[in-house]
Amino acid sequence: MRKVLYPGTFDPVTNGHIDIILRAKELFDAVVVTVAINPGKLPLFTVMERVQMLQKSLKGYKNISVDSFDGLVVDHAHEVGAVGIIRGLRAVSDFEYEFQMALMNKKLASDINTVFLMPHEKYTYLNSSIIRNLASLHSDISEFVPPIVVKALKNKFSQKTNH
8 A cells, every 4th residue: 555644734724735635645545644743833723623624624535544743754754654745836936945845855765755746726826824814804715725624713713802
């Protein structure tokens, strides 16, 4: 079974992320979606909240699992038995950073390959930061994220306005 790792912050998961996951599933036997703990970011949602949103968003799909990790992506890829790492590219601006990360990961673990996937064109402008910003302004985000995320963001931002 050829397994691939799709790491990300997923704060929150978007339909663009889901699109990449489903594209990866077409290429590999199993996909492990993993919530990365990035000490350089201050996420809106806890790791557990992000894992749960992903699990609920991906419920019903076979051979897709969700976990979290803290550390090097290539180490986690080895832990779960993955042969590769999926990275999404929305625009040319993503490429330089992702290419550098892919080269470093290859240097750290020569047996792990990085596979770049582009989301459907209708999701190329989407990212979690834009979604958080729209939600904080009480904009309708329902066409950009799974229903569980709409609910979670409404709850987060109603709590912040009530305090």
